[in-house]
Amino acid sequence: MKLQMGADEARSLLDAQLRGELPDERGRFGPFGGRYVPETLVPAFERLEDGVRQFLHDPDFQEQFQRELREWVGRPTALTFAPQLSERWGTEVWLKREDLAHTGAHKINNAIGQALLAKRLGARRVIAETGAGQHGVASAAACARVGLPCSVYMGAVDIERQAPNVDRMHRLGAEVVAVETGDKTLRAAIDEALRMWVTDPSGIYYLLGSAVGAHPYPYLVRELQSVIGAEARQQMIEQAGALPDAAFACVGGGSNAIGLFYPLLGDDIELIGVEAGGTGDGLGENAATLATGTPGVLQGSYTVILQDEDGQVQETHSISAGLDYSGVGPEHAFLQAAGRVKYISATDDEALEALEELCEAEGILTALETSHAFAAAREWSRENPGKRVLIGNSGRGDKDMPTLTKYPARIRTYAGA
Amino acid sequence: MPAHERLTAAIVAANDNNRPALVPFITAGYPEPGEFINTLRAIAEVGDVIEIGIPFSDPMADGMTIQRSSYIALQDGVSLEWIFGELEMASVFGTPLVMMSYLNPLLAFGYQRLAERARATGVCAFIVPDLPFEECAELRAALENEGLGLIQLVTPATPRDRLEMLCEASRGFVYAVTVTGVTGGNSGLPDDLADYLDGVSAVSDLPVCAGFGIREAADVVNVGAHASGAIVGSALVEVLEEGRNPKAFLQHLGGK
Ligand SMILES: Cc1ncc(COP(=O)(O)O)c(C=O)c1O
Numbered sequence: 001m002k003l004q005m006g007a008d009e010a011r012s013l014l015d016a017q018l019r020g021e022l023p024d025e026r027g028r029f030g031p032f033g034g035r036y037v038p039e040t041l042v043p044a045f046e047r048l049e050d051g052v053r054q055f056l057h058d059p060d061f062q063e064q065f066q067r068e069l070r071e072w073v074g075r076p077t078a079l080t081f082a083p084q085l086s087e088r089w090g091t092e093v094w095l096k097r098e099d100l101a102h103t104g105a106h107k108i109n110n111a112i113g114q115a116l117l118a119k120r121l122g123a124r125r126v127i128a129e130t131g132a133g134q135h136g137v138a139s140a141a142a143c144a145r146v147g148l149p150c151s152v153y154m155g156a157v158d159i160e161r162q163a164p165n166v167d168r169m170h171r172l173g174a175e176v177v178a179v180e181t182g183d184k185t186l187r188a189a190i191d192e193a194l195r196m197w198v199t200d201p202s203g204i205y206y207l208l209g210s211a212v213g214a215h216p217y218p219y220l221v222r223e224l225q226s227v228i229g230a231e232a233r234q235q236m237i238e239q240a241g242a243l244p245d246a247a248f249a250c251v252g253g254g255s256n257a258i259g260l261f262y263p264l265l266g267d268d269i270e271l272i273g274v275e276a277g278g279t280g281d282g283l284g285e286n287a288a289t290l291a292t293g294t295p296g297v298l299q300g301s302y303t304v305i306l307q308d309e310d311g312q313v314q315e316t317h318s319i320s321a322g323l324d325y326s327g328v329g330p331e332h333a334f335l336q337a338a339g340r341v342k343y344i345s346a347t348d349d350e351a352l353e354a355l356e357e358l359c360e361a362e363g364i365l366t367a368l369e370t371s372h373a374f375a376a377a378r379e380w381s382r383e384n385p386g387k388r389v390l391i392g393n394s395g396r397g398d399k400d401m402p403t404l405t406k407y408p409a410r411i412r413t414y415a416g417a
Numbered sequence: 418m419p420a421h422e423r424l425t426a427a428i429v430a431a432n433d434n435n436r437p438a439l440v441p442f443i444t445a446g447y448p449e450p451g452e453f454i455n456t457l458r459a460i461a462e463v464g465d466v467i468e469i470g471i472p473f474s475d476p477m478a479d480g481m482t483i484q485r486s487s488y489i490a491l492q493d494g495v496s497l498e499w500i501f502g503e504l505e506m507a508s509v510f511g512t513p514l515v516m517m518s519y520l521n522p523l524l525a526f527g528y529q530r531l532a533e534r535a536r537a538t539g540v541c542a543f544i545v546p547d548l549p550f551e552e553c554a555e556l557r558a559a560l561e562n563e564g565l566g567l568i569q570l571v572t573p574a575t576p577r578d579r580l581e582m583l584c585e586a587s588r589g590f591v592y593a594v595t596v597t598g599v600t601g602g603n604s605g606l607p608d609d610l611a612d613y614l615d616g617v618s619a620v621s622d623l624p625v626c627a628g629f630g631i632r633e634a635a636d637v638v639n640v641g642a643h644a645s646g647a648i649v650g651s652a653l654v655e656v657l658e659e660g661r662n663p664k665a666f667l668q669h670l671g672g673k
Contacts, residue, residue, distance in 0.1 A: 026551070034552055035549065035551065035552065036520055036547045036548060036549070036552055037547060037549060038477070038478045038546050038547060038549075038570075039546075039549055039569075039570045039571065039572050039574075039575065039583075039594070040478075040572040040574050040594065040597055040598075042549050042551075042574075042575075042579070043574050043575070043576060043579075044574075181481075181484055182474070182475070182484075182488075187475065191475050191476075191477045194477045195477060195478075195479075195480070195599045198478065198597060198598055198599055199597055199598045199599075200597065201574050201597060202574070296521045296524055296525065297520045297521045297524060297547070298475065298521065299475065299477065300547070305521075307521065307525065309525065310496040310497065310498070310522055310525055310526075311473075311521040311522035311523070311524060311525025311526070312473065312474045312491060312496075312521075312522070313474040313475055313521070314474075
């Protein structure tokens with residue numbers, strides 16, 4: 001059963017959100033969010049919440065964070081006009097280039113922000129989970145940068161399909177712990193990281209990689225990722241001379257999407273999140289949580305999840321490790337219920353096709369996660385010719401080579417030959 | 418008398434016999450769904466209170482043993498609905514039952530229905546490891562309406578003022594987690610266990626049962642000197658896993 005939200009309730013909650021009042025003091029976005037964690041972790045979450053309140057908007061911390069974003073991450077990232085795609089799709093296409101950020105994806109914005117916070121909170125070591133390996137690499141790099149030891153939990157299935165990133169994490173000095181339990185992908189990696197955290201709640205800082213989990217993570221990650229949308233908004237005005245009609249981002253846990261969307265919520269822009277449609281509509285064939293899931297509690301948060309009627313969380317399938325997750329951040333569940341953001345899905349095949357098209361048209365090898373956003377934007381463009389679209393290009397696709405080599409590039413003749 | 422007071426009474430009765438209450442935990446329907454009720458009957462002869470684990474797909478507070486047993490039980494089709502059905506057919510147990518479940522299966526079942534079915538099947542209270550006090554009002558109210566309790570957990574990481582709040586809120590008994598860690602650890606009980614348990618017992622009006630990492634008769638004696646009861650989970654599940662006799666194992670640990 002989907003959670004229905006009355007029009008009045010939705011409007012008043014959306015107003016509260018535009019005033020920056022969500023999440024509320026209990027970590028809720030309307031009905032979604034909260035903090036469902038084992039008792040052992042409650043004091044750790046309270047310390048984290050206090051730390052976030054104390055430091056996140058502290059001028060000293062912000063100065064340090066902004067300097068790292070500028071000088072180490074390489075921000076602002078470019079906004080790129082895509083002339084070939086625009087021509088083919090019949091819309092004006094702009095790309096926010098998070099693939100150009102250090103380590104190759106938006107994940108670094110969050111990782112360096114939280115690593116700086118971990119340092120201020122006096123953590124002895126950092127743990128992180130990873131799906132695609134991008135958050136693992138970003139965490140490894142950020143921990144090296146601030147001088148903290150880092151262990152990354154990664155599902156055995158993902159270790160295989162994202163092998164280049166495993167090697168990168170090792171070289172950046174992180175320990176990579178293979179997770180052989182559960183579904184051996186992102187969800188199992190989060191479960192295992194939580195189990196490790198419980199063994200030393202005061203010494204360990206858990207650097208969570210998406211806008212998911214118990215409060216304050218969804219808030220913290222959104223704040224750290226909002227630089228994406230804030231920059232893009234400004235750049236659209238400067239370079240395109242206007243805001244986009246629609247903005248697209250892929251949604252795994254939802255961090256790049258909330259980072260792009262949050263600063264655009266007050267504008268008249270159609271916001272579209274794109275989940276993994278996998279190989280089909282059946283249970284277990286996709287990771288289209290918002291499209292087909294129901295409300296429940298997973299990994300600390302009341303949100304929309306893929307579950308059976310007994311409340312058992314279902315396994316997922318996606319060609320992209322970063323979208324292969326049975327839950328989604330609670331703020332997205334709220335934005336869907338309130339009708340502000342639309343969530344759709346793209347299949348494995350559509351994502352692969354979009355990836356190829358972007359390579360060929362613009363010379364950009366994008367991540368398999370990101371490709372889902374391109375597939376949906378292309379579809380939308382067909383129905384909305386002449387409009388202007390912004391796509392969050394969340395990361396680069398180098399990490400996906402082990403998967404991509406299984407799908408040989410379609411042979412094409414060089415147009416000029 | 419509300420059902421959760423039966424729990425308290427069973428623990429006090431064991432203590433009156435000069436021994437700590439023994440609280441065996443099993444994953445429902447593991448290793449053989451067909452043996453569930455027989456296993457319950459066998460351990461009910463030795464245990465003072467029985468804790469039934471509801472299998473869940475994401476047991477984030479559990480170590481390998483209970484993860485494995487949950488996974489297999491789920492594969493075998495064990496669900497809350499099935500468990501209640503089995504308990505109904507077996508009719509009410511003399512030994513009071515407690516259910517331990519992560520929150521999501523309870524949410525999916527519906528709190529009102531849950532409380533009614535639980536009451537009808539001799540379940541006196543729930544332990545929900547991913548439901549901290551701040552989020553528990555709704556479930557707690559639904560359970561208490563039927564005379565059932567929500568047992569609160571405290572841990573070595575729980576600060577003093579919070580400890581008081583949790584002991585006050587708990588029903589039946591207070592569950593003192595012995596270690597900062599997940600279930601099934603076998604690195605032994607911590608050195609400062611006695612002080613910790615004495616501290617919890619001093620604050621709590623209810624009996625305190627200690628759980629996590631209790632594997633041997635010596636552990637039960639050790640814990641029993643500073644708490645009213647000992648909860649034995651992973652070690653018992655391992656006995657079931659290996660096809661050994663659960664009743665004999667519990668007798669060896671010092672049950673009734
Ligand atoms: C490039 C890229 N995009 C998107 C995602 C999905 O995560 P999120 O939904 O948190 O942005 C990932 C996750 O690994 C990723 O690597």
